[in-house]
Amino acid sequence: MAVMFSVIFYTVLAVAAFYFILLQPVLKQQRQRKKAVRELQIGDEVVTTGGIIAEVKDVQTPTDSPTELILEIAPGIHVRALTDAVERRLTTLEPTSEETLETIATSVSKVNDPHA
Known part of the structure; x- marks a missing residue:
């Protein structure tokens, strides 16, 4: 009886490990992909x-x-x-804001003119 319980326990444990280690990440990735496509x-x-x-x-x-x-x-x-x-x-x-464009322009001008 104990041997049969042990075999069943380890079989269930192996199936659970297979699910969480291999199958769950794939299913999560599929859900994320479907969500991204739905939100196009x-x-x-x-x-x-x-x-x-x-x-x-x-x-x-x-x-x-x-x-x-x-x-x-x-x-x-x-x-x-x-x-x-x-x-x-x-x-x-x-869309890029005007403030962001001004910051980029200032940064570029400083790089191009090191004496400024």
């Missing part, structure tokens, strides 16, 4: 699973079919893609 907005740059870098121009979410993206892969060239085709988001472009 017009203007975001994405990389598709085929390695194409494109800008999101439109997001269409019909009720009876998967979400589609209209991607611009070159100026004036648009393609339709499913969200499953998006590998990751590159960046979200954020």
